[in-house]
Amino acid sequence: VRIVCVAGARPNYMKIKPVMDALERRGAEVVLVHTGQHYDESMNGVFFTDLGIRPPDRFLGVGSGTHAEQTGRVMAAFEPLLAEIAPDAVVVVGDINSTVACALVTAKAGPLLAHVEAGLRSRDWTMPEEVNRVVTDRVSDYLLAPSPDAAGNLRAEGYRDDQIHVVGNVMIDSLLANLDRARGSGVLDRLGLAPGGYGLVTLHRPANVDDPEVLTGLLKALGEVAARCPLVLPVHPRAAGRLAELGVPDGVRLIPPAGYLDFIALQDSARIVLTDSGGVQEETTALGVPCVTLRDNTERPVTVEQGTNVLAGRDPERIVATAHTVLDDPPAPRRPELWDGHAGDRVADVLLDGLAAPANGRPR
Ligand code: UD1
Ligand code: UDP
Secondary structure, three states: OEEEEEEOOHHHHHHHHHHHHHHHHOOOEEEEEEOOOOOOHHHHHHHHHHHOOOOOOEEOOOOOOOHHHHHHHHHHHHHHHHHHHOOOEEEEEOOOHHHHHHHHHHHHHOOEEEEEOOOOOOOOOOOHHHHHHHHHHHHOOEEEEOOHHHHHHHHHOOOOHHHEEEOOOHHHHHHHHHHHHHHOOOHHHHHOOOOOOOEEEEOOOHHHHOOHHHHHHHHHHHHHHHOOOOEEEEOOHHHHHHHHHHOOOOOEEEEOOOOHHHHHHHHHOOOEEEEOOHHHHHHHHHHOOOEEEOOOOOOOOHHHHOOOEEEOOOOHHHHHHHHHHHHHOOOOOOOOOOOOOOHHHHHHHHHHHHHHOOOOOOOO
16 A cells, blocks of 8 residues: 655644554555655754654655745646555645645545544634635545544534544654653753743744734733743744844743754743644643643634633733733643544554455545
8 A cells, every 4th residue: 555645844744754654554655745845954854853754755845935836836746746656545734735735636636635633623714724724624535633623523514424533633642752852852951941940932823923013912922921931932934034123022032943852842841832833732732831822713622621722812911911820820731532642543544444445435
């Protein structure tokens, strides 16, 4: 059995690795296709080293661009490659432009398509990722959901039960597999930080960093939180220019994007995390670290209902008040069901069982 696994940007690598490993353990031939959506060493290369992913078998090299340019370039490059590789199935993860582009190509080309992280919905159509999620799910045969709420969304949209499989969270497979190594990364010493003595911030959603007025408000809030707990902010390239222009308040320290092991260690020892990242909401829940999400909505409600996540929106006063509440009284965490380090195995079992089914009935 030959299976193409697609990755393209920072939040893909820690999701695809456990799936690749589980497929290969079961004897499948895995072809790793990298779209090249992210390409800086700090957004890309370091994750291959830290996670022990072999170099991609094929590289599309699409780089940055508008949504249409980037999505279109991935599609145009992936189509002939898929015809050449002729896999039995394609696995896409997450919600980035590379995910939807490869999904659309696969749906018309013939191989079975599996979407890992299916069913997440923010119901916020101003988020490019929401479009990517809904479209990717619609053309996928196998919808591999991280949590029961995601499966519920899919059922409500009319997908059939035989398409939907709650497999747990592959990102947490990587987190648990690498936690000990991360704790030995030495990043706190390198940065002169004490465990529990700092807060960690990430910002990269277009709605937060592309509009200078919004970003100014967020920085004001961060400055006030930093007066109580100094903050470290690894800067995503999307936000780098604007942060340099606007400048950051005292107590907020900018550092380059962190590698995977360093960033896990920084989360693990943080007193509080403030973020607009999707994955970071999940990792803080798994680690039991308080998380204040700088968005009005989340496609990952399980992190609020069971985990350590609190939605604070983008209003500076509300962010500061939420951060103080969380610092005074950190939420008690519960790790969601099936976030147990074995989601990749469940993905592989569903997919290989489906491919082996006598009728090879397409669920879609
Ligand atoms: C993308 C994903 C987003 C994900 C994020 C993870 C889409 C629509 N967005 O957003 O869902 O949360 O990745 O980090 O797919 N850049 C560099 N170096 C790089 C990559 C990007 O400098 O290696 C800069 C470029 O100026 C680029 C900008 O960052 O234009 C944005 O990159 P892009 O991949 O388009 O979107 P992200 O904001 O990274
Ligand atoms: N991450 C990292 N270094 C950083 C910021 C994030 O290694 O400086 C990791 C983080 O631990 C998680 C993933 O990147 O595994 C999340 O990706 P990102 O926040 O870029 O995207 P999103 O999850 O919002 O799509």
